[in-house]
Amino acid sequence: MEETISLKELLQTLKKRLALILAITLTAVIISGVVSFFFITPIYQASTQILVNQKNEEQAMYNQAELNANLQLINTYNVIIKSPAILELVAEELKLDMTVSQLNSKVTVSKEGDSQVVNISVQDENPQVAADIANTIANVFSKEIVEIMSVNNVSILAKATVADGQSPIKPQPVLNVAIALVVGLMAGVGLAFLLEYFDNTVKTEQDIEKLLELPVLGVITEIEDSKKASKMNLNQTRTRGETVGS
Numbered sequence: 753m754e755e756t757i758s759l760k761e762l763l764q765t766l767k768k769r770l771a772l773i774l775a776i777t778l779t780a781v782i783i784s785g786v787v788s789f790f791f792i793t794p795i796y797q798a799s800t801q802i803l804v805n806q807k808n809e810e811q812a813m814y815n816q817a818e819l820n821a822n823l824q825l826i827n828t829y830n831v832i833i834k835s836p837a838i839l840e841l842v843a844e845e846l847k848l849d850m851t852v853s854q855l856n857s858k859v860t861v862s863k864e865g866d867s868q869v870v871n872i873s874v875q876d877e878n879p880q881v882a883a884d885i886a887n888t889i890a891n892v893f894s895k896e897i898v899e900i901m902s903v904n905n906v907s908i909l910a911k912a913t914v915a916d917g918q919s920p921i922k923p924q925p926v927l928n929v930a931i932a933l934v935v936g937l938m939a940g941v942g943l944a945f946l947l948e949y950f951d952n953t954v955k956t957e958q959d960i961e962k963l964l965e966l967p968v969l970g971v972i973t974e975i976e977d978s979k980k981a982s983k984m985n986l987n988q989t990r991t992r993g994e995t996v997g998s
Contacts, residue, residue, distance in 0.1 A: 769944030776943065780936025781929055788928045794920035796879035798912035800886040802894065804829060804868045805905055825905075826870060830861045832900065833872065833893050841896070842888045858882075859889065869909060875921070879914045886912035 766773070804826055832838060839852045839859075848855065860873040872889055876882035894906045 765944060765948045766941065769940075769947065772947075773937065773940035773944055776940035777933060777936035780932040780939070784928045784932030785925065788923045788925035792923040793877055795875050795877060795922045796882050796918060797873055797875045797921045798879060798883035798886045798914065799871055799873040800890045800912040801864070801909040802870050802872065802890050803907050803909045804870060805907065823866075823868060825901075825903075826863050826868065828901075829870060829893075829897070829906070830863070832897065833861050833870075833889060834859055837900065838889065838893050838896060841892045842885065845892070846884055846888055848885075855885070858885065874912070879918050883912040883914050 804823075834856050836852045839855050842848075843850065843852065843855055858875050860871075860875075862871050862873070863869070864871055872886050874882045874886040874889070876885065890908050890911075894908060897906050898904050
């Protein structure tokens with residue numbers, strides 16, 4: 753006999769395990785909120801932009817060959833920006849208490865689409881330190897690239913600044929709590945169905961019909977202890993009355 757589960761049975765399972773589902777969901781939300789607000793250190797980000805463009809005062813129009821050359825150099829510049837040759841000077845200038853490797857892990861270099869603009873982003877626990885590192889990298893790179901590659905085609909387009917009341921990029925407590933809510937709810941529902949699947953106890957006459965595949969002919973009603981006690985007291989009272997009457 754093929755066993756099928758109806759929507760009504762699914763809803764009954766959820767209703768029966770509702771306390772468990774809510775407990776797991778609430779626990780996940782509380783843990784996520786506490787960790788996000790009190791245990792994870794906020795990280796701030798500051799970004800600056802540099803423009804890769806060959807300076808040519810005698811030429812009013814851009815030369816396509818020079819434009820292509822500048823675009824091809826950007827990938828090389830991305831590597832040089834994060835190289836020890838640049839970062840060591842940055843750490844020395846700012847007197848940073850960190851190694852070149854640690855500083856490298858804070859820096860992200862990316863190209864702005866197909867343009868000649870390069871973004872330098874720095875993440876740090878202190879927003880002002882992040883902005884100082886980003887601006888110093890841009891300044892040091894624009895000076896050192898002249899000696900490293902004998903070219904002078906880098907200029908600073910925008911400096912990193914610190915805004916009033918700047919929000920950290922991570923953690924994002926609201927997002928973390930929302931994710932914990934969904935995950936906790938899914939875990940609670942999954943555990944509820946898992947417990948129901950492994951629950952082989954017989955509770956109703958319908959369970960007997962499913963288990964034995966036989967119809968139920970009758971049901972014996974269970975008498976509660978209070979009713980039993982009342983019935984016994986009534987019988988004892990009647991017995992005493994009959995005894996007195998005789």
